[in-house]
Amino acid sequence: MTFSFLLQSSPLPVSPKPLLSQNQYSLSSLLSLNTTQRFLGLRTLSTKSTPNMQDPTSVSYLSQREAAEIDETLMGPLGFSVDQLMELAGLSVATSVAEVYKPSEYGRVLTICGPGNNGGDGLVAARHLHHFGYKPSICYPKRTPKSLYTGLVTQLESLSVPFVSVDDLPEDLSKDFDVIIDAIFGFSFHGAPRPPFDDIIRRLLSLQTLQKRPAIVSVDIPSGWHVEEGDHEGGGIKPDMLVSLTAPKLCAKRFCGPHHFLGGRFVPPSVAEKYKLELPSYPGTSMCVRIGKPPKVDISAMRVNYVSPELLEDQVETDPILQFRKWFDEAVAAGLRETNAMALSTTNKDRKPSSRMVLLKGFDENGFVWFTNYESKKGSDLSENPFAALLFYWEDMNRQVRIEGPVEKISEEESENYYHSRPRGSQIGAIVSKQSSVVPGRHVLYDEYEELTKKYSDGSVIPKPKNWGGFRLRPNLFEFWQGQPSRLHDRLQYSLQDVNGNPAWIIRRLAP
């Protein structure tokens, strides 16, 4: 089964999801699942899970001369070719755009390309955006007859990306485009814009008075701005996004739009040292990094309109465990992070509820298993009221699964087996953590951790604490939720009922 999920979302940053192909859930295969999850955790922690926001005051800015010098150094002694740098610069622009403006909402992208390398970056960005699912158009009035540029044009033509002449550009650019990429002038701009770019920049300026207008993304320099002094007279374009390449130029200090990104992940340490460049580190494998504060958002206006395939009664499995397995498989195949993370809700004897995330470590017809400290808050709740609710939310698939039922401890043997399959550090962590109790400070945990690490450095077996082990929830209720437009979601509930003296799963559709 293939999926085409459309998220119509507000323009918030999204994270590229790493792919994995882990597909085992029996208790016997817990070790491999665990390893994959740890690997993912590490990878994604260093990529996008923690937004990499930079303090703009800690970033260095380049003068026009320095920018040109770095360019010459890269393409001279450092052995880069202009094609290479342009490819990486254009890719950075495309990935920055994709971080903020989703193709489902901002598909129609006009790239306006100037005569120099800034224009070349625009051509490359348009090609990548095409492959990312956008519908780019290009306006490239002063073509450079060099093979690098004619090659880029040929590549775009082979993708049927339309080229629009200045005369054919609508006077009002707001109707036909959702994003306009300003790749007109870069750091070699000087003086006042000459035709036809003066008129194009005027059209970009006239957009500013409109309420609904395309987002303007400037490559390296907002075109028309002085490379060092920026929009010092205040009459220039006000881009929504600036993608600085290599390092921000001095004019970027005057950029006050919501999205400032850095791209051009190719600066070698020698260049960074020579020009005393203080630059943010790129997260994970990303080609861009946000500089500056995240944009202010209106929380009340944050919403996603879900668009997904229908979930119909005659398509689902009659056994909810099989249906869960199907959705779990699909979530894993889609590369979702921590597919096995679930919210666990418990109540205490006073009927007060409490929720937290735990990791699912196995499921089958006997139930759903997770591991924890039996003396934790959740452990104490479950001893007072052995019923719980589990909740999975697979955001990228517009899916939610609710599972409810009675809970019991799993056997000591099962807990022992799982405990010893965990990384030794986590085994020691479980001994150190008197989970849910008050700790006077971090050092208390770390001191004991260090001590035990030394004690078990010979590789000997780390004994499982008596109070650590698994719980199993035996489901009597499932609900599979698939988000749909206008909040008319599909909800199929499975409840375990007695039918002629036999337990049977009854499927009912619930109102959204």
Ligand SMILES: NC(=O)C1=CN([C@@H]2O[C@H](COP(=O)(O)OP(=O)(O)OC[C@H]3O[C@@H](n4cnc5c(N)ncnc54)[C@H](OP(=O)(O)O)[C@@H]3O)[C@@H](O)[C@H]2O)[C@@H](O)CC1
């Ligand atoms: N590591 C790096 O550094 C990397 C740099 N990269 C990219 O290169 C960009 C710099 O490129 P660049 O040097 O080709 O200059 P750029 O600004 O695109 O245009 C110059 C053209 O504009 C023209 N022009 C000038 N003023 C004008 C005016 N008033 N009105 C009209 N035209 C005017 C000028 O003509 P001229 O005045 O010389 O006759 C010339 O044709 C940089 O910003 C970044 O985007 C990345 O690709 C890779 C890594």
Ligand SMILES: Cc1cc2nc3c(=O)[nH]c(=O)nc-3n(C[C@H](O)[C@H](O)[C@H](O)COP(=O)(O)O)c2cc1C
């Ligand atoms: C994604 C995620 C997975 C977690 N998995 C577990 C887990 O499997 N077992 C566990 O004891 N705590 C896990 N935790 C920590 C719990 O959420 C919680 O902080 C801890 O168990 C204490 O909860 P309690 O005081 O309500 O008992 C996880 C946290 C997150 C965010």
Ligand SMILES: Cc1ncc(COP(=O)(O)O)c(C=O)c1O
């Ligand atoms: C406190 C605690 N215990 C247990 C787990 C489950 O970890 P593992 O996959 O190593 O069993 C987690 C996971 O986040 C956790 O935070």
Ligand SMILES: [K+]
């Ligand atoms: K530009």
